[in-house]
Amino acid sequence: MNRQITLAARPSGFPTEGDFRLVEAPVPVPGEGEILVRNLYLSLDPYMRGRMNDTKSYAEPVAIGGVMTGEAVGRVIESKDARFREGDIAAGMTGWQEYGVLAAGEARKVDAGVAPVSTALGVLGMPGLTAYFGLLEIGRPKAGETVVVSGGAGAVGAVAGQIAKIKGCRVVGIAGSDAKVDYMTGELGFDAAFNYKTAASYYHKLAELCPGGIDVYFDNVGGAITDAVFRLINDRARVVICGQISQYNLKRPEMGPRFLWTLIVHQARVEGFLVFQFKERYEEGLRDLTRWVREGKIRYRESVAEGIENAPRAFIGMLRGENTGKQLVKVG
Amino acid sequence: MNRQITLAARPSGFPTEGDFRLVEAPVPVPGEGEILVRNLYLSLDPYMRGRMNDTKSYAEPVAIGGVMTGEAVGRVIESKDARFREGDIAAGMTGWQEYGVLAAGEARKVDAGVAPVSTALGVLGMPGLTAYFGLLEIGRPKAGETVVVSGGAGAVGAVAGQIAKIKGCRVVGIAGSDAKVDYMTGELGFDAAFNYKTAASYYHKLAELCPGGIDVYFDNVGGAITDAVFRLINDRARVVICGQISQYNLKRPEMGPRFLWTLIVHQARVEGFLVFQFKERYEEGLRDLTRWVREGKIRYRESVAEGIENAPRAFIGMLRGENTGKQLVKVG
Numbered sequence: 016m017n018r019q020i021t022l023a024a025r026p027s028g029f030p031t032e033g034d035f036r037l038v039e040a041p042v043p044v045p046g047e048g049e050i051l052v053r054n055l056y057l058s059l060d061p062y063m064r065g066r067m068n069d070t071k072s073y074a075e076p077v078a079i080g081g082v083m084t085g086e087a088v089g090r091v092i093e094s095k096d097a098r099f100r101e102g103d104i105a106a107g108m109t110g111w112q113e114y115g116v117l118a119a120g121e122a123r124k125v126d127a128g129v130a131p132v133s134t135a136l137g138v139l140g141m142p143g144l145t146a147y148f149g150l151l152e153i154g155r156p157k158a159g160e161t162v163v164v165s166g167g168a169g170a171v172g173a174v175a176g177q178i179a180k181i182k183g184c185r186v187v188g189i190a191g192s193d194a195k196v197d198y199m200t201g202e203l204g205f206d207a208a209f210n211y212k213t214a215a216s217y218y219h220k221l222a223e224l225c226p227g228g229i230d231v232y233f234d235n236v237g238g239a240i241t242d243a244v245f246r247l248i249n250d251r252a253r254v255v256i257c258g259q260i261s262q263y264n265l266k267r268p269e270m271g272p273r274f275l276w277t278l279i280v281h282q283a284r285v286e287g288f289l290v291f292q293f294k295e296r297y298e299e300g301l302r303d304l305t306r307w308v309r310e311g312k313i314r315y316r317e318s319v320a321e322g323i324e325n326a327p328r329a330f331i332g333m334l335r336g337e338n339t340g341k342q343l344v345k346v347g
Numbered sequence: 348m349n350r351q352i353t354l355a356a357r358p359s360g361f362p363t364e365g366d367f368r369l370v371e372a373p374v375p376v377p378g379e380g381e382i383l384v385r386n387l388y389l390s391l392d393p394y395m396r397g398r399m400n401d402t403k404s405y406a407e408p409v410a411i412g413g414v415m416t417g418e419a420v421g422r423v424i425e426s427k428d429a430r431f432r433e434g435d436i437a438a439g440m441t442g443w444q445e446y447g448v449l450a451a452g453e454a455r456k457v458d459a460g461v462a463p464v465s466t467a468l469g470v471l472g473m474p475g476l477t478a479y480f481g482l483l484e485i486g487r488p489k490a491g492e493t494v495v496v497s498g499g500a501g502a503v504g505a506v507a508g509q510i511a512k513i514k515g516c517r518v519v520g521i522a523g524s525d526a527k528v529d530y531m532t533g534e535l536g537f538d539a540a541f542n543y544k545t546a547a548s549y550y551h552k553l554a555e556l557c558p559g560g561i562d563v564y565f566d567n568v569g570g571a572i573t574d575a576v577f578r579l580i581n582d583r584a585r586v587v588i589c590g591q592i593s594q595y596n597l598k599r600p601e602m603g604p605r606f607l608w609t610l611i612v613h614q615a616r617v618e619g620f621l622v623f624q625f626k627e628r629y630e631e632g633l634r635d636l637t638r639w640v641r642e643g644k645i646r647y648r649e650s651v652a653e654g655i656e657n658a659p660r661a662f663i664g665m666l667r668g669e670n671t672g673k674q675l676v677k678v679g
Contacts, residue, residue, distance in 0.1 A: 259607055268604055273594065273603045275591055279589070279619035279621065281619065282619055282621055284616060284619075285616070285617045286615070287610030288614050292614055
């Protein structure tokens with residue numbers, strides 16, 4: 016049988032485990048041009064919270080009773096396409112389940128010799144590419160500039176900050192625990208970092224750590240942290256809007272201080288993006304990321320939950336910031 | 348004697364005439380490399396409201412007792428520089444006074460044969476260039492796209508909307524009176540327009556007039572009008588932040604709905620600018636604007652107050668939206 020996690024109810028505010036259901040279904044059968052994958056790891060990502068709402072965004076919501084959406088990496092156990100053989104490792108959007116069928120053209124073949132296969136969901140997958148294109152193409156950092164990353168210990172933020180270091184920037188990270196601060200300034204090599212949960216004032220802390228102002232802000236969080244950053248941007252600053260996790264579980268939309276005037280004064284740019292904009296260039300991004308990981312210039316951590324039955328709890332934990340680095344579920 | 352308007356007090360909220368003072372001073376004497384100008388027209392612009400506050404922005408505030416800052420156009424009555432002769436028409440930052448001395452290198456020679464000299468402060472001056480570079484370089488409109496302009500009957504907005512028409516866009520204007528709506532859809536050739544003061548819902552009115560969504564927004568106003576626009580932006584929309592006149596006279600900063608998530612979903616860009624960024628290209632902008640005015644593709648209106656003593660009242664009226672097109676003060 017194929018164990019799956021489906022959406023049982025649309026959450027109001029923070030999701031609870033009761034919003035999910037563990038069900039069993041027959042193992043699916045691949046048709047021509049398809050492959051059957053036995054998943055090894057599921058990816059848990061903040062964007063999935065949006066899919067639980069009944070609102071059209073850049074993608075359709077998950078239906079009530081539908082399998083939760085998401086990417087996974089696994090072993091091909093049956094192939095009806097010449098591009099894959101049994102035993103190959105494949106990544107694709109199977110959703111939260113133990114077995115999935117993928118169109119071969121929409122699956123990515125993963126070379127298990129390059130790095131652990133789990134990295135295909137993290138530093139060498141969508142989160143790594145999101146950091147790569149978001150920072151380099153939207154943020155366009157220049158050597159010597161100050162780059163601030165919110166969610167700096169997360170799957171995307173940790174990579175964005177390290178790429179900024181590679182490009183010669185001063186990097187300041189923001190996260191929600193002292194352990195994450197140590198991780199950012201130690202293992203990841205950020206120049207400075209702070210714990211927003213214990214900072215008396217985001218603004219004063221940022222002003223202290225960014226004495227020359229902020230040139231690039233890579234935002235995964237939004238809310239009051241982002242408000243403080245806008246007060247410290249330099250002329251011609253670039254604000255990369257990658258995620259807004261502080262806003263995803265609010266029961267009502269939040270109000271905040273208006274800041275458009277600041278953009279005029281500083282001739283600054285704020286730009287949102289989705290990694291899919293850059294899909295023609297994924298190969299280039301993966302080539303650079305793979306090289307940087309091999310050279311030790313990009314380090315990564317994974318938080319791994321065991322068993323598909325624990326996916327909902329791990330997902331909720333990730334929304335609360337309990338993970339460091341990429342949150343995965345091991346289902347092999 | 349040289350009559351001047353000085354800043355008597357820093358306004359709290361909306362300025363009053365008591366915040367200004369009419370004083371007399373000796374006519375200044377030009378030094379080497381300078382010219383003495385007898386002003387014909389003073390320019391009144393929303394940005395001057397910011398200069399009345401004691402806060403550092405992209406320019407220094409006007410000191411209490413200092414002459415109000417601003418551009419003017421006038422006749423050279425004494426020249427100590429080979430680049431100007433007596434009788435030439437010159438534009439420059441003399442401030443609100445009848446006579447001013449300018450460094451010849453910072454004055455612009457105006458060809459009175461091309462258009463009325465007052466246009467050097469409007470359609471063929473800073474407001475026209477602001478519209479030109481803001482729309483074309485920041486907004487980057489493509490033929491067939493929908494462009495919304497707030498403050499669409501003002502000195503900058505009217506030009507921005509007409510340039511968007513020249514570029515083949517569908518243009519929707521927003522302003523604060525039915526007469527301005529008629530002006531935009533009649534004389535200026537906008538495709539649609541509405542009076543925000545009588546619209547029951549900015550959002551529903553915009554949705555009705557922009558059935559295909561909004562690709563470019565040229566914002567002179569900010570506040571609730573801009574909030575409504577963000578709800579209707581298309582994928583890859585560009586929001587040009589030129590001015591935020593709805594916010595300049597607030598006693599306390601206003602809160603508004605957060606919209607950064609919308610920028611992700613639509614992969615949209617918001618960018619503030621100052622016309623000075625483009626100063627190396629002013630000649631190119633003026634060449635195009637002059638041609639379009641001559642060809643009748645850009646029309647303009649001026650609201651002219653008579654006498655420097657009426658400058659404060661005209662300025663306050665402009666902040667209230669009483670002008671159509673460029674607000675000037677005739678001092679000749």
